[in-house]
Amino acid sequence: MTRAATNRRMGPVGSANWQAMLDAAEATLREEGYGALTSRRIAERVGVKQRLVYYYFQTMEEVIVETWRGCASRELDRLHDMASRPRPLRELWDLCIATHDSRLISEFMALSNRSEGLRAEVIAFIEEARAIQEEAIAAALARTPGACDIAPDGLALLASSLALSVTREAALGVDVGHGAVLALVEHFLAQVEPEAPGANAP
Amino acid sequence: MTRAATNRRMGPVGSANWQAMLDAAEATLREEGYGALTSRRIAERVGVKQRLVYYYFQTMEEVIVETWRGCASRELDRLHDMASRPRPLRELWDLCIATHDSRLISEFMALSNRSEGLRAEVIAFIEEARAIQEEAIAAALARTPGACDIAPDGLALLASSLALSVTREAALGVDVGHGAVLALVEHFLAQVEPEAPGANAP
DNA sequence: GTCTATACACCGATAGAC
């Protein structure tokens, strides 16, 4: 977490260049894959020389972890925001199905196989995200008793898993079973979050 | 599909060395990630010189696609095998939950973002695998009417999605919701494939 | 803060000998 390993002189965390480099890293990851995520590429995108990347970051590993942190905290903010709206489950589902950049996610997944630091951050994110969803689901189910007999944590996993697979496959161009699954989710949402918020029997 | 692009002299497809190189590629991918999947690494594992890799394969892309093909056809064989057993749904589920090497899969997923050739093969595999599962599910549901009102293709997607997420998260060390979801699957399987095969009301 | 310059390793792919 803290920074100390090299004797090298280091630039300030959070500065404009620091952030620009993380943005460049994210774009590279999204557009070119993790094989192309190099200090030279980042410098090129930002418009500076390669050396500067190592002024702001100790290693490429640090770049990767910080890039993930940026994406993850952005996503957690969105999740919190959606969870506080009138029909949180629908909002959360729409968020997951719409915002999931499945390419980017799969790059991070592969990276996390090899980076201990990233793996720890990914685990923390999953648990935090899942907790937000679980809480929203539990509240919604309490409002409509008997709607579903699956435990909220299972339902959260189910939804996350489906959203990930559906977006991933859609990006590939596969859609076997998507209609049926989306209809199923729609059916559940209609039951547990009917049109007029609060009115469970319209 | 056919081979022609370089003037270089090429070795026979399917020979012992050819296969050994694909095995080495798979092992590298699994153990070190796609960043380490290089011709030199493969040669080292097989115990030959780097040049020989380019005698058997035109490009690294070809190595990647062939490696995938090997894994995919192995998996399809297993799926076919399971689908022909007494309780196919349980066998298929157990296969997916046990055999899924989530690390390897995530490497291939990331690779497929950048390789057109691999992407096409991945799509073909998903569709073929899903068809096997769908057929088995449809047959099982026909045997136990009223057990489930989700369409077989949706159920196949649901199961694939869950198996992937559960194995992936388990590999990371996360298990939120896994108990609930596994219980749900177990409940469904008990209903649709009771202990004594063929006896639907024990 | 940003640069030039540089060490050193590894990459894909090829030519051509044996």
Add this chain to the structure above:
DNA sequence: GTCTATCGGTGTATAGAC
């Protein structure tokens, strides 16, 4: 079939000047 040798390029990371 398998090898030595090699090209041109890219990678991480550092030293030290301005």
